[in-house]
Amino acid sequence: MLLLLMGIVVLHVAGLVLLLVSTIVSAWVINTNSRSDLWTNCTTVSGVYRCDPADTGVWIQAVQAMMILSIIFSFISLFLFFCQLFTLKKGGRFLLTGAFQILASLFVMCGGIIYTVMNSGWVPAKESYGFSFILAWIAFPLAFISGVVYVILRKRE
Amino acid sequence: MLSVLALTSVVLLSLASQITAIVVYTSWEKHALVGSDVRLSCSFFSWHWTSPDVTFSWQYRPDGAKEGISIFHYGGGVAYVDNKGPFRDRLEFVGNPSRRDGSILIKELDFSDNGTFTCDAKNPPDIVGHSSSVRLLVFEKVPVQAGVVTGAIIGVVLGLLILIVAIYYLMRFLVARRVFSLSMSKHGKKGKGKEGTQQKQALAVADPVKLKAAASEKKKQESRREKK
Numbered sequence: 154m155l156l157l158l159m160g161i162v163v164l165h166v167a168g169l170v171l172l173l174v175s176t177i178v179s180a181w182v183i184n185t186n187s188r189s190d191l192w193t194n195c196t197t198v199s200g201v202y203r204c205d206p207a208d209t210g211v212w213i214q215a216v217q218a219m220m221i222l223s224i225i226f227s228f229i230s231l232f233l234f235f236c237q238l239f240t241l242k243k244g245g246r247f248l249l250t251g252a253f254q255i256l257a258s259l260f261v262m263c264g265g266i267i268y269t270v271m272n273s274g275w276v277p278a279k280e281s282y283g284f285s286f287i288l289a290w291i292a293f294p295l296a297f298i299s300g301v302v303y304v305i306l307r308k309r310e
Numbered sequence: 311m312l313s314v315l316a317l318t319s320v321v322l323l324s325l326a327s328q329i330t331a332i333v334v335y336t337s338w339e340k341h342a343l344v345g346s347d348v349r350l351s352c353s354f355f356s357w358h359w360t361s362p363d364v365t366f367s368w369q370y371r372p373d374g375a376k377e378g379i380s381i382f383h384y385g386g387g388v389a390y391v392d393n394k395g396p397f398r399d400r401l402e403f404v405g406n407p408s409r410r411d412g413s414i415l416i417k418e419l420d421f422s423d424n425g426t427f428t429c430d431a432k433n434p435p436d437i438v439g440h441s442s443s444v445r446l447l448v449f450e451k452v453p454v455q456a457g458v459v460t461g462a463i464i465g466v467v468l469g470l471l472i473l474i475v476a477i478y479y480l481m482r483f484l485v486a487r488r489v490f491s492l493s494m495s496k497h498g499k500k501g502k503g504k505e506g507t508q509q510k511q512a513l514a515v516a517d518p519v520k521l522k523a524a525a526s527e528k529k530k531q532e533s534r535r536e537k538k
Binding site: 206210214215217221225 | 456464468
């Protein structure tokens with residue numbers, strides 16, 4: 154039972170860390186001498202490295218909001234998990250925790266979809282996606298699976 | 311003693327010149343749409359009364375240019391607007407010099423009007439001071455400020471969450487109260503003793519789950535009494 158619990162918490166925290174890294178680190182789109190993400194566009198032009206704030210379009214702000222919301226909901230679900238661990242009666246399900254985690258995964262999915270689809274507006278066509286973008290897309294199934302596990306899980310002992 | 315006097319007098323003089331410096335105020339930046347009008351406000355602070363010889367002058371320096379040109383001057387009670395430069399027939403004086411307001415109105419903006427406007431005010435004898443500049447930015451359409459949409463989406467979702475939680479707890483509270491009033495009316499006709507214990511149990515918590523537990527406990531107690 155304890156092993157299962159540890160495993161689930163590790164999964165949850167791993168998803169949370171992926172979300173944090175992908176939101177904060179500037180590597181959604183990488184080129185040989187520039188990288189851009191949700192918040193800034195950084196370029197190295199003739200040895201000088203400078204960053205500008207990202208385009209203030211409506212869609213990139215929506216992606217920012219989605220990523221932040223998914224982080225918030227993931228934190229809330231972690232907190233609720235520990236609350237429910239000690240207050241739930243035997244045989245009960247971690248429904249609230251699972252619901253929040255699934256919501257977090259939905260937010261990441263929305264953010265990823267919006268970024269992928271509306272990309273042409275603010276990123277030149279030749280650039281390739283960076284690891285933050287990939288991490289965001291990995292965090293989505295991770296969070297979703299962990300949410301489903303919470304819903305299915307029943308409290309024993 | 312003499313040196314102390316000299317020092318204090320120097321300090322006072324320097325303070326006095328600081329006090330009598332004029333301070334000019336304008337906006338920092340102005341955003342406007344193409345074709346619209348924009349009002350550039352200019353005001354000043356001075357320790358002296360507003361003199362009848364107060365002067366306002368505006369200078370315009372386009373983006374990328376090194377020097378500016380003078381486009382407006384108010385002095386001796388008369389306003390002189392630009393009649394040769396880029397703003398001829400588009401500039402209007404809308405200020406009130408007696409109230410220390412030297413604002414100008416620029417009509418029918420164009421992209422070529424992007425630049426820095428500098429206002430300089432003088433209030434004799436208060437003539438020493440810095441001028442103040444306002445940057446004009448002309449847009450085709452007003453851009454969304456960074457973070458507005460982000461904040462709005464986050465705020466709405468979190469607000470909905472809090473609303474749902476509040477409604478849930480409100481419903482629980484109302485249901486508990488309804489169960490309490492129902493149980494009161496049901497057992498009100500039976501003996502006072504039972505009513506007393508039921509009142510205590512119902513008043514202790516307003517939680518339907520705990521009420522159910524209490525009810526089941528009551529039933530258990532009654533069944534035990536019956537057995538006895």
